[in-house]
Amino acid sequence: MSSSTPNLRAENREQRTDHPTNILPAAVLTVSDSCAKGENTDLSGPAVVDVLTRHKFSVMTTKIVPDDTLAISNAIVLLTDEARLVVTTGGTGIAQRDVTPEATRMVCTRIVEGIAEHMRAEGMKKTPLAALSRGICGVREKSLVLNVPGSPKGAVESLEAVIDLLAHALQLLAGNTRHN
Amino acid sequence: MSSSTPNLRAENREQRTDHPTNILPAAVLTVSDSCAKGENTDLSGPAVVDVLTRHKFSVMTTKIVPDDTLAISNAIVLLTDEARLVVTTGGTGIAQRDVTPEATRMVCTRIVEGIAEHMRAEGMKKTPLAALSRGICGVREKSLVLNVPGSPKGAVESLEAVIDLLAHALQLLAGNTRHN
Amino acid sequence: MSSSTPNLRAENREQRTDHPTNILPAAVLTVSDSCAKGENTDLSGPAVVDVLTRHKFSVMTTKIVPDDTLAISNAIVLLTDEARLVVTTGGTGIAQRDVTPEATRMVCTRIVEGIAEHMRAEGMKKTPLAALSRGICGVREKSLVLNVPGSPKGAVESLEAVIDLLAHALQLLAGNTRHN
Secondary structure: OOOOHHHHHHHHHHHHHOOOOOOEEEEEEEEOHHHHOOOOOOOHHHHHHHHHHHOOEEEEEEEEEOOOHHHHHHHHHHHHHHOOEEEEEOOOOOOOOOOHHHHHHHHOOEEOHHHHHHHHHHHHOOOHHHHHOOOOEEEEOOEEEEEEOOOHHHHHHHHHHHHHHHHHHHHHHHHOHHHO | OOOOHHHHHHHHHHHHHOOOOOOEEEEEEEEOHHHHOOOOOOOHHHHHHHHHHHOOEEEEEEEEEOOOHHHHHHHHHHHHHHOOEEEEEOOOOOOOOOOHHHHHHHHOOEEOHHHHHHHHHHHHOOOHHHHHOOOOEEEEOOEEEEEEOOOHHHHHHHHHHHHHHHHHHHHHHHHOHHHO | OOOOHHHHHHHHHHHHHOOOOOOEEEEEEEEOHHHHOOOOOOOHHHHHHHHHHHOOEEEEEEEEEOOOHHHHHHHHHHHHHHOOEEEEEOOOOOOOOOOHHHHHHHHOOEEOHHHHHHHHHHHHOOOHHHHHOOOOEEEEOOEEEEEEOOOHHHHHHHHHHHHHHHHHHHHHHHHOHHHO
16 A cells, blocks of 8 residues: 555556657457457457558557457457557447447447448448448547457458548547637 | 147247248338328338348238337337348338337347448439438347338338348348357 | 516517528527637637528527537527527537537437438548538427537538438428328
8 A cells, every 4th residue: 555556557557658749559459259269360450450550550459358248348448548549350240249339339428420431431332241330439538449340351441441530530539629 | 728829829930930041031010100090001011022022032921000119119029020121111201200210229239320321322312312211220139120211112212222231131140150 | 477478478489480481490509618708709600690591591599608518408409499490510529528419419309310421421522521520410399400510611511511401301390291
């Protein structure tokens, strides 16, 4: 209780989110029962990291959780603590265990419908099945959470369709100038 | 009470949902005060049946209910018990008694926003008024529920815009392979 | 207490909503902390009034409130009492104090998703940032509420993209013929 650990940890966390103006801290959350069990190798997570890095995001943390609402929402809460953008991959479909959008909604205060609409509209130029993706984009405190599909190709294409929008949205979230 | 009727009925229901691989059981629910009272002939229901049949769905049941939230949601619950796809026609507008989307939402565990978006986007190529249709597509257990407008033309065009997507979505719902 | 004021006021209100067939009563609600404090001049409100007037709406009331959920929803309730269309401008973004869509949702019984989708789709033809606008269109009793962005340009373009749809929707809301 008399230890200075809490302060040190707080300072550490501050340092971790400290970053040059153009580099935004991001995190990638892979949602997959089979990857969480180690039965499959996570290919989508690294593919998402790659896209983020090429767009001036700095990926600080990657994490794998099973398709479980509570596991997903808890992970999002922790990751948004340090990252301004959390990209989840997987669990956006319509099968019974696809619950990523629901878990995201639970911990976001507002939803940016237009980003999901735009991901689907762009996706449908390549495959009509993009209409079945239920991924959303939500705001939690000063961070954005984006759900992209679980396939590496779907994940990369969805993210690339909106990443410039996300960068701009994060500026608005950080700035807050219009209303003060 | 000692009768075997319950078992027989259960068996019958099983038989009714039994179907060849490519033929999926469907149901059509007409939502209309005037058709339910017998004041108007239901033209949209048969038009929807026709589209489904041409797309390898087997329509097992058709039903007419008034524009009443509880009547609609109860009918959807019963129909999804035996049909993999339930198409409702009517009650998707913005008038006071247009409550089909609300009734559908009540009994579905997840909404596939992209299907509604696609119906409207396709509809707007023909008439801007398609933007006013509030129909949704929801998942209930292993079944899909789709709301299309009440006019025969609007119902047919909306359904045709997404029927291939629905067939694919039903495969995903039945399969569940990705997560096991 | 024995005064006839309540009756007089009710009569007055009736008169105010009385209007020729083609002229629909509208109201404009500017949502802005700085305009409410008098620190900035409201430019968007008058720009919205101008578009409405050119489209045969008669703007009966304009009002300015801060970016406060309760202030916004209370104003919408009062304004829909007399106006068939209430257009709000401001508070549709993703900053912390952008709460107009949430306030609108609180007092509307149904949402017309297609109108918001269409505003964003049209807006994105000019700027990709239109995807970040979270404005919605809702129904309250026989009135419509539309959220447009806070910039005069964004407000005018968004409103013009859907104003013909709104006029048609209001006819449907007033008529109610299909279901009686």
